[in-house]
Amino acid sequence: MKSTPPTKRPTDAAHLDDESRSLPTELLNLPWIDGHNHAHTLSWEDRERYALSGCEGMVMVASGYHWTPYKPARAEDVRYLWDDAINRRAAIERNHFFEARLGLGIHTGVRIQNPDELLNAMADYCELDEVVAVGETGVTPSQHVEAWDVDEQRAIVQGQMELAAARDLPVILHTPNTSADGGRSYRPELGTPGYEKNTTLGQPPVLAGENPALESVKLDFEAARDAGLDETRVVASHADENNTEYLMEETDCYLSYTIGHSWLIGIDAEDVANAIDEYGPERIMIDTDCANVLRTDPYAIKRAIFELYRYGIDPESIRRVVLENPRDVYGFAE
Numbered sequence: 125m126k127s128t129p130p131t132k133r134p135t136d137a138a139h140l141d142d143e144s145r146s147l148p149t150e151l152l153n154l155p156w157i158d159g160h161n162h163a164h165t166l167s168w169e170d171r172e173r174y175a176l177s178g179c180e181g182m183v184m185v186a187s188g189y190h191w192t193p194y195k196p197a198r199a200e201d202v203r204y205l206w207d208d209a210i211n212r213r214a215a216i217e218r219n220h221f222f223e224a225r226l227g228l229g230i231h232t233g234v235r236i237q238n239p240d241e242l243l244n245a246m247a248d249y250c251e252l253d254e255v256v257a258v259g260e261t262g263v264t265p266s267q268h269v270e271a272w273d274v275d276e277q278r279a280i281v282q283g284q285m286e287l288a289a290a291r292d293l294p295v296i297l298h299t300p301n302t303s304a305d306g307g308r309s310y311r312p313e314l315g316t317p318g319y320e321k322n323t324t325l326g327q328p329p330v331l332a333g334e335n336p337a338l339e340s341v342k343l344d345f346e347a348a349r350d351a352g353l354d355e356t357r358v359v360a361s362h363a364d365e366n367n368t369e370y371l372m373e374e375t376d377c378y379l380s381y382t383i384g385h386s387w388l389i390g391i392d393a394e395d396v397a398n399a400i401d402e403y404g405p406e407r408i409m410i411d412t413d414c415a416n417v418l419r420t421d422p423y424a425i426k427r428a429i430f431e432l433y434r435y436g437i438d439p440e441s442i443r444r445v446v447l448e449n450p451r452d453v454y455g456f457a458e
């Protein structure tokens with residue numbers, strides 16, 4: 125029944141067709157899991173933001189060279205990161221109620237002088253219940269501070285994959301992004317605002333060729349094959365336009381799109397929606413990669429849930445991408 129509106133003259137609202145629009149209210153309370161972040165380095169309030177916006181679980185990754193104060197880095201520096209994360213994890217869970225799990229790995233963004241010591245120690249760490257993934261790791265085309273020979277990197281990546289295969293743990297790959305950064309650059313002595321990193325310490329690349337970022341990923345999958353690691357146990361984080369086609373068509377891994385720092389790497393919900401349209405939601409996830417060393421958004425996944433719907437993705441597919449896939453791969457409780 126259409127009644128005459130009491131407004132003085134017709135308003136915009138009177139022209140909206142309410143009947144044809146059904147709102148996806150189930151998305152307001154849809155729980156989600158962040159399969160790759162560094163939330164143990166964030167503030168208490170940031171972790172509270174995860175809880176407030178419906179985060180049910182997360183994999184806090186302890187492997188990043190950003191947090192080793194001494195450069196060049198040694199095994200003991202990375203091991204400290206692992207121990208620090210183990211030390212913080214239970215307290216974080218008790219404070220915020222989401223399931224906080226760990227990923228431990230040897231990142232190749234900085235050369236580690238004695239990596240075999242780490243690999244040897246890692247086997248015991250992988251026995252811990254709270255360790256649900258190995259990583260983030262993966263061959264990188266250029267390092268910070270000190271270059272690392274490609275064959276040596278690949279060997280360390282493969283060694284971690286062998287451990288993961290032996291314990292049926294998934295591996296989080298750090299795939300290098302090729303963010304198109306055109307536009308004006310900042311004064312080099314100031315680095316990139318929003319990213320605490322001394323960019324002048326970047327080393328010349330150890331991988332040449334037309335597409336070193338993609339070459340790195342291909343080396344990772346060679347290593348996975350040699351390690352006997354099932355490709356369905358690999359999560360390629362930082363998926364982007366440069367690697368999506370290869371990962372989807374040539375491998376069986378999961379692709380995780382990192383959207384917590386879109387301002388830096390240029391990936392957002394639109395890229396995720398395009399990938400779902402093209403390949404379906406079965407092998408797609410979203411992660412935030414939130415960390416204290418750069419400008420990141422703990423609300424990124426919650427925002428993306430709404431944005432994916434606006435881009436035409438159905439609620440079942442959204443649920444698959446933000447909840448079911450990471451839950452199944454990392455073994456979170458149903």
Ligand SMILES: [Zn+2]
Binds near residue numbers: 160162413
């Ligand atoms: Zn990360």
